[in-house]
Amino acid sequence: MSRPKLPRLGLCMALAGAPLFFPLYAQTTAQHYSIPAGSLDSALLATSRQSGQLIVFEPSAVIRHSTNGVEGDFTLDELLTRLLDGQGLEYSRDNRGAILVRASSASSLNLPSTEIHGEYSSSALASQSTPTTRTGTPLHLTPQSINVINSEIMEAQGARTVSDALRNVSGVTVIPSSLGSASLNIRGYQANVLSQGVNTSSLSTPLAIPAIALEAVEVIKGPSAILVGSGSPGGTVNLVHKVPQPVASHEISLGYGSHDERRLSADSTGLLGTDGRLSYRVILDGRQSSGNAGDYDGHKEFYFSPSLRWLDDSTDFTLRYSRTVRTTPFLPYTVMYRGEPYGGDLPEPLGNREDSLRLQQNEFHYSLEQALGEHWTFVSKGTYTDVKEEQFGWYTGSELLQNGSVWLTSFAQGGESHQHNLDNYLRGIYQWGELQSTSVFGVSASRTRSHNDRLATFSPWHVVSIHDPLPALPSARSGYVTSFTESKPVGAYWQQQLDYGAWHLTGGLRFSSSWNGVFRRDEASESQKRQVWSPSIGLLYEATPWLSVYASHLRGYQPPSYVDRDGDLLPEQTSKQNEAGLKFSLLDQRLNLTTSVYRIEFDNYAFYDARERGYVSVPGYLSRGFEIDVQGSLTDNLDLVGHYNNNRAEFAQNRNYQAALPRHRASLWSRYRFQNPALKGFSASVGLTYTGTAYLDRDENYRIPEQLQTDLGVEYSHGNYSLELIARNLFDEDLYSTSMNGDPYFIPLQQPREFQLTASYRF
Template sequence: EDRNVRSVAEAVETVSGVVDGADYNGSPAQDFIIRGFEQGGSFRNGYRDVDSYGLTGVGTIDRVEVLKGPASVLFGAVEPGGIINIVTKQPLSEPYYKLEFEAGNRDFYQPSLDFSGPLNDDKTLLYRLNASYQTSDGFQDFVNTNLTTFAPTISWELGDKTDLTLYYEYINFKGTFEQYTSVISDNTLLPRSFYQGYPNDAFVNNTTQKFGYTVSHEFSDNWQIRNNFSVVNNSNAEEYTLAIGVVNDESLRQFAQDRDFTIDNYFGQIDLLGKFNTGSISHQILIGFDFNSYIQTYARSIGSNVPNLDIANPNYDIPSFTYGARSSSTDRSQAYGIYLQDQISFLDNLKLLIGGRFDWITSDNTNDVTGETTENPENSAFSPRIGLVYQPSKSISLYTSYSQSFVPVTESNPDGEIFEPTRGTQYEVGIKGDFLEGRLSATLAAYQITKSNILTDDPNNDDSDFLIQVGEQRSRGIELDVTGEILPGWKAIASYAYTNAEVTEDNDLPVGNQLVSVPENQASLWTTYEFQNSDLKGLGFGLGLFYVGTRAGDSANSFELPDYLRTDAAIYYRRDGFKAGINIRNLFDTDYIRTSDDGRTFLRRGAPFTIIGSISWEF
């Protein structure tokens, strides 16, 4: 809230070991790199939500949770670095109204509202409504986008022990979107405002709709059952040209595409939570089952005879080019999982967490032009987790854990060899502490994650279609996070991460190559001070420092992304439901690369100096 973040990626910049994994076309659809490994999309209220193409607006978010390390024991197929979980705003039992307006440079404007309260006298039926509209120009030439969000939620208390929540969320992102930027052979970046495609007819229209329900029932003080069902529909239509290579440092080779696709994601879950004792030992148990159905339809046409774009003297006024035949396909997957977890308290200061999950996944692909369907081999996997916490005092916790994750593999050799899922295995130790009478918390962790069963070429077969599962990548790191109130009115969030993420086995890439866009060193500090007394009560100031070290620009490690230090600042005033603020991002206009999509022409540029003023009323 103090930083006035405009995306989930901005929100998690204060968390150690989490860096930008690239957004999709400048929209609020985001990948994250956590502990060296990329995770596409995020989770919502603890269940599977959007992938790399699904939109997530910040107006509906109450808080963001980062779960580090392999999380398959609860969430199924996920990459081993961790997950981002979005916890949404819920209806309130007392009337609440908030109106806000924001404006900034590059023609940024955003009105928004947040209303909540009871719909009946006994307050068993509650609602919440979030809505906003955003328009802005980009820092690149020709870029202009609009973002619309509309999200109603209803909570219904069906009885003393049963609650039902229904929700719907609509997010639309459209306009001429931000392009990648490129680096030429002497590692010089193209100008920040340079649009490295042809803007004529370039557009994106991406809509994500989410709806579903959550119901919970308490059998007693110790036992409850929960059930949720969600549907996420994402439809995207876009046309663009894209730079796919630098020619003699003089021009950019272009790729043109007109495509549209839909993604339907259905997720259902039921679980039982209970507490009981066996003698002097207490248990908190979780038993559950979930299913996930994922359907993607994809159609596209490829442009031909697209001229290269001159770097020094770009001519964007070109004749229309032709598109080839349209291809179309449908991918489907179904996943089922059962899981069991028990948190065992042997003593008040000694706890053991043990759990496991088993998944079955089937998938197929249909060529919609020929009607031919290919059935992929069935994947199954068991994912264990075990952790131990010892508290030598009320303010100190020592812990250690072991966990695994998996991601199914759909590829198979021409000879029909069935591939195992890729595996993630993590060992972690750490210490957590509370200081200053609980006002300040700190966590120090050390970990090693190994991702195995990665596909790579078979060196004993000249056919490039033959693959073997001998690839391996490893990430080792140390992370420190400190957050809390140092003195009355003075708050801070500080983090540091050392991450060594590298290739350890591969037939294509040299052993020792660093993983793309993973900095060895990353640090952040966000601190605010707000006057607590006198006539200045409610006046606050904020300062942020965000450092990201050098990173590999591509898998071959042929170039590096330079390190950068970005400075943010804020000033705000809060009093009796009124708030006004000014937030500055990139105060000193640092030119930097946020992340790479694995190539010299696929770099995401950081935005220049950005200032946004906001004013709101809560009543």
């Protein structure tokens, strides 16, 4: 069973030096309270201060609620009943007396069934809202497809990285590249990844961040320029890191798996000092293996992240640092032979054992929420990231020839990046009768300076036979030539949320300006600017307590990074999406289901035209599709997460270009917790992932067949101890990933059958 996770908590203790136990008289004896009118979160903090009682709540659950104030003599229960009456919220106490405020079981969406200490949450429901939207609008009232995979799901599935978690979301494809890294595709377009709502470095590998460091993985579908500025037409993934919590919680995990993989993880959080305002969190993750399925050198990884948080009546400030050192070996792969992936044996490794990606990354992040009176809140967050990366190895440059030979060449690149990101905004909430208005006014800025290394000369080709021992190959690391890049995108935005009864209107407008220069040391710096306006609008109607209907129109852009043969910067790449869907809340709000249809247009696609001897800008993609996502619990003991998507992409210009994505994808994961006394503490899970046929070219000469992966998990929990065994690809099927750009000479292989055993102790 999974551990307690409280995504973002509000807490206040009235008495400096108050211990973490709570007197019963404060709950049963009447006393005088003076709670001012204003936001509900301020009222709860005032209640905590005046009663001396620990009150814990998720800000996203109460941010859009207010109170007229309460004055008089009440017991604590009477006061909380008055404050929460008609708000769609309820409160409960844990086994130590702390009070948890959350969405009520009668509200339109349940929060996870969470205890502060003792029993662990087993909910497969995501959090009620996402901080990425800035307005605090609940997910079921947001006229856009947004998926949230919380830490409970990741832990129950044994997810090790972000990539593992994303298989639960429709329209999302993780595409491995040759040298250990991976890219992301959403709704047919390469997507970008945010960390805490700000952009990540292009040299970093955010999909490999360990799952233990994350509270949730959010997938925002569509070209959301209003939220993220420059971004993919298909969508964006945002990583929500864990933050310090006031309630002490500690976990140590040891893991062992296939390829002699050893793993040590630790997560510790709690209060510092005695006034209940300052808390800490320390997360550690280490991993090492002796090799991988392709017989390359093993994976080595070290992740360390300490953080501090100050939380009082009006201020929530978090400061976090993370350090990552990682060596990721070259991935196992195969090549095409007669239009199909070659199923026979290739030399292992098909290169040198040292072929790998090596990365060192430091990240500093802060976030601040400061109440400015009754209606307004100032929010500021920023990140500084420096990354050093090198990747090198041998790869094939041809499909398998009839005589059993392939062409091999070496590849190497790397670089260093320094990136600053800053996002500041004001959020104001007003209510006039049934009408509630939430306004956001903000500015964002970013600066990235990097140098990029690549091979100074192309290495010679080597023709090798797969039937003979591989000849000795020189190291792929060689002399580099360096280029330098710098970009400075800035933007200003306005967001507006209007709620009137069952109607919910969302709109926004963003102005973006970007500066981008590419130069060599011996050349003069060249810079040009581009400006673009990006509007968005969406409307949602709550037709019944369990069904909402929505539609939205979103705009996006990507700043240009290519010049034509005359040296002029190409136009910015623009996109627009029309989406409509239904959101269901079923089985007494235990199960959420979302269906959506969409159409995305992407213009000003840049590609190299040999006839023009330079890059040209042409009409780009048109993609359309249908998606279903389901997440929650069928019964008290049976959890369910699944999806299906049907996506079709059409490229307007280059007939030879193919996205190489399957049109049909689906997954289903379910976990059952046994209640029979003889099996108490046991749970079992099964996961199925279906991938339809994909073609690497439009003429369908190269085909990746449909496939089904089966995973199985068994867990036993007793008190603070748990033991989990997970088998991935249980039937040892040949599983292939789609290749980037439809290359027939590189078909990534997913892992053969592998096992993972994890023992955990929580206290």
